[in-house]
Amino acid sequence: MTAPKDRNNQFDLFIPLMRDVALKDQRETMERPFFSLQKRKRLKPIEYRSGDGEVAVKVEAVPAYGMATIWDADILIWAASALNRIKAEGRNDVPRSLKVTAYDLLRSIQRDTGGKDYNDLKAALDRLQTTTISTSIRAKKGRDRRFSWLDSWEVEVDPVTEKPIALKITLSDWVYEGIINEKSVLTMHPDYFHLSGGLERAIYRIARKHAGDQDEGWTCRVSLLHEKTGSDSVPKEFNRMMRKIVEANELPEYDLSYVTAGDGSPAVRFIRRSAVERVQIQAELEAEDATRRRREREDRRADEVDGLLDPWAKRRVT
Numbered sequence: 001m002t003a004p005k006d007r008n009n010q011f012d013l014f015i016p017l018m019r020d021v022a023l024k025d026q027r028e029t030m031e032r033p034f035f036s037l038q039k040r041k042r043l044k045p046i047e048y049r050s051g052d053g054e055v056a057v058k059v060e061a062v063p064a065y066g067m068a069t070i071w072d073a074d075i076l077i078w079a080a081s082a083l084n085r086i087k088a089e090g091r092n093d094v095p096r097s098l099k100v101t102a103y104d105l106l107r108s109i110q111r112d113t114g115g116k117d118y119n120d121l122k123a124a125l126d127r128l129q130t131t132t133i134s135t136s137i138r139a140k141k142g143r144d145r146r147f148s149w150l151d152s153w154e155v156e157v158d159p160v161t162e163k164p165i166a167l168k169i170t171l172s173d174w175v176y177e178g179i180i181n182e183k184s185v186l187t188m189h190p191d192y193f194h195l196s197g198g199l200e201r202a203i204y205r206i207a208r209k210h211a212g213d214q215d216e217g218w219t220c221r222v223s224l225l226h227e228k229t230g231s232d233s234v235p236k237e238f239n240r241m242m243r244k245i246v247e248a249n250e251l252p253e254y255d256l257s258y259v260t261a262g263d264g265s266p267a268v269r270f271i272r273r274s275a276v277e278r279v280q281i282q283a284e285l286e287a288e289d290a291t292r293r294r295r296e297r298e299d300r301r302a303d304e305v306d307g308l309l310d311p312w313a314k315r316r317v318t
Helices: 007-013 073-088 102-108 115-130 173-180 190-194 198-210 222-229 235-248 273-317
Strands: 024-026 046-049 056-060 097-100 132-135 145-148 150-157 164-171 185-187 218-221 254-260 266-272
Touching (some): 024 073, 024 173, 073 097, 073 102, 073 173, 102 115, 102 164, 115 145, 115 150, 145 173, 198 218, 198 222, 198 254, 218 222, 222 266, 235 266
Antiparallel strands (some): 024 185, 056 132, 132 145, 150 164
């Protein structure tokens, strides 16, 4: 097969599989509600405003397709990971349009490759293109930016055989800018794709953004988690689901526990398991050191007592 003469076409075609690259996600979308957490069609808009009023997000769906889900966002994670790999290689012409076979894309985001999976992929791409977001993030003050996740997507076919040869996916400017800017993405654990629940996925993304690798971890009120996830569950039901997630404690990387916030409200503490292990090791070392010091004190005291007793023993002998 002769290599294409157009360097950009050749450049776009070879997008690495996810297993060959570090998994990346956009910081700005990890801690706020940009996606539906249910696989059923959601038409109710998501409306979010941060406590300080600085950040606003509004997500709206087209009735024919429904809102983009947190599973659809796996395609954006694939794109962020692929573009980050291209940046790391030192290339200057990082493309906004990516080409990949549907088979490779499904494998990269750890999906099956049966007929239903190809149909689900098409539906996901439709939702990513038709869902609209209005946000103050990266917008001029007082002027929100409005965009969709994808500007377009299409199936390219062989001009001779008319068989599909690639998917061409074009990211929107807002998404593209958020990926290529410095320090705009975070590494995620590969087991993220194994999380079956939408809320679990949202909670992991929030924890990864805020808790990071802090030794002391990060604590968040359950009510604030409710806002950040964009869940349409009533508070009582959300609390029940959160308690179930905390009790299972199966999120990648992070250890979860229920605590009480300063205002007395229920909260969840997230701490990276590696940090927990470091704390445990440190506690064990400190315990061993304390035991050693106690024994040294006991030995010194025994020597002092022996020193006091010896003269009396000599007197009695005399």
